[in-house]
Amino acid sequence: MKLTIQVNEGPYQHQSSDTAYHFTKAAIEKGHEIFRVFFYHDGVNNGTRLTTPPQDDRNIVKRWSELAEAHNIDMVVCVAAAQRRGIVDDGEAQRNGKDATNIAPGFRISGLGQLIEGGVQSDRLVVFGD
Amino acid sequence: MAMLHLVNKSPYDGSGLNTAATIMRSGDKLLLIEDGVYGAMKNGKAAGLLKGLDVSVLGPDLAARGIPEDKLVDGVTIVDYAGFVDLVDANEQVQSWL
Amino acid sequence: MSDTKKMMYINRRAPYGTIYAWESLEVVLIGAAFEQDVSMAFLDDGVYQLTKGQDTKGIGMKNFSPTYAALGDYEVNKIYVEKESLEERGLTLDDLQHLVWEDEDEDYAEKDSIRLVTRAELADVLADQDVLFNF
Numbered sequence: 245m246k247l248t249i250q251v252n253e254g255p256y257q258h259q260s261s262d263t264a265y266h267f268t269k270a271a272i273e274k275g276h277e278i279f280r281v282f283f284y285h286d287g288v289n290n291g292t293r294l295t296t297p298p299q300d301d302r303n304i305v306k307r308w309s310e311l312a313e314a315h316n317i318d319m320v321v322c323v324a325a326a327q328r329r330g331i332v333d334d335g336e337a338q339r340n341g342k343d344a345t346n347i348a349p350g351f352r353i354s355g356l357g358q359l360i361e362g363g364v365q366s367d368r369l370v371v372f373g374d
Numbered sequence: 375m376a377m378l379h380l381v382n383k384s385p386y387d388g389s390g391l392n393t394a395a396t397i398m399r400s401g402d403k404l405l406l407i408e409d410g411v412y413g414a415m416k417n418g419k420a421a422g423l424l425k426g427l428d429v430s431v432l433g434p435d436l437a438a439r440g441i442p443e444d445k446l447v448d449g450v451t452i453v454d455y456a457g458f459v460d461l462v463d464a465n466e467q468v469q470s471w472l
Numbered sequence: 473m474s475d476t477k478k479m480m481y482i483n484r485r486a487p488y489g490t491i492y493a494w495e496s497l498e499v500v501l502i503g504a505a506f507e508q509d510v511s512m513a514f515l516d517d518g519v520y521q522l523t524k525g526q527d528t529k530g531i532g533m534k535n536f537s538p539t540y541a542a543l544g545d546y547e548v549n550k551i552y553v554e555k556e557s558l559e560e561r562g563l564t565l566d567d568l569q570h571l572v573w574e575d576e577d578e579d580y581a582e583k584d585s586i587r588l589v590t591r592a593e594l595a596d597v598l599a600d601q602d603v604l605f606n607f
Contacts, residue, residue, distance in 0.1 A: 245462070247462075252472070252492075252607060259382075259408045259409075260382070260408075263382070263407060263408055266434075266455045267455055267458055267459065269455070270454075270455035270456045270458065271462075273456070274456060274459050274460075276459065276463070284495065284499075285491060285492065285495055324495075324498060325495065356498060356499050356502040357502055357505070357506070359605075360502065360503045360506050360508075363479060363603040364477055364479075364506060364603075368463075368468055369468065369603050369604070369605070370380075370468050371470040371472070371605070371606045371607075372470070373382075373470065373472040373606065373607065374382075374383075374472055375599060375600075377598070377599060389484070389516050389517075393484070393515065393516055396591060397591055397594065397595045398595070399595055399596075399599060467598075467599075467602070467604060468604065469598065469604045469606070470604075470606045471606075472484070472606050472607070
């Protein structure tokens, strides 16, 4: 199965990002292909490297970054949603005159077309949200 | 084509389970995840919605919420994340009733 | 060239209380460029998105309701509205914007985009889709 996963909510506030992560990991372990994980709405907040969650609980951002690195997963944060919520990479900082970036490793900022493309190219689109 | 319906909210906090249960067609499957697992508790008013449906429940979410198996309606299948993946694989469409 | 897929955007939330209604419209507009077989469904609180007379000046938010009227220009002209959801909320088609599209195959005749369907009919439409977007 070729899968695209959509994550609509940010880390910790809702269980969506956790469930999406566990699902994605299980799919990989079963030998399925992850075409893309697309973060939309508050889901873009999964892509900031500035979180400092408590040591005795899961580190949601880091976990996604590590999964992406281990399995070469394309993790995309929607540019429009990211601009609204302040998730910034070098390109966005330059374009929009921001004095800092905060994108986490393994995430890239791109357009909504990447979500549509995921829907077109994958066998299944699985949406996690509130 | 068969559809997998995902419901992630408690039936007492959202219309997801009601809409899913009333729109599902024969052959479709329902998977309750996250707070949606409360919908499978047999003594709850919402239990009636599940009658006649093919229902699975995500085990880790049951355990997290301290819901023992004997409190669930009869006939539900408990799956883990691997089972969740299998359900997605086995059904051509996935509809998340957020 | 990839096969055309039947893509449906499902809307179940009211506008303005949350961002889902607006941000899902943004997906539909971008998606129009991909030349897939697109339709939209409005049910549960999603039917509120289409109501006429939205005036957001007092709440200081952008009024995005005119965007629904533009959907026809983006070739999004299959807009399913669920009857039971309207009735539950005391609404009729009259409370909703009159959404139209121009059929270039019929001399640009103006046609209704909204298709009023029962839950059972909507179930059949859903079953026919390849990709279901939810927000």
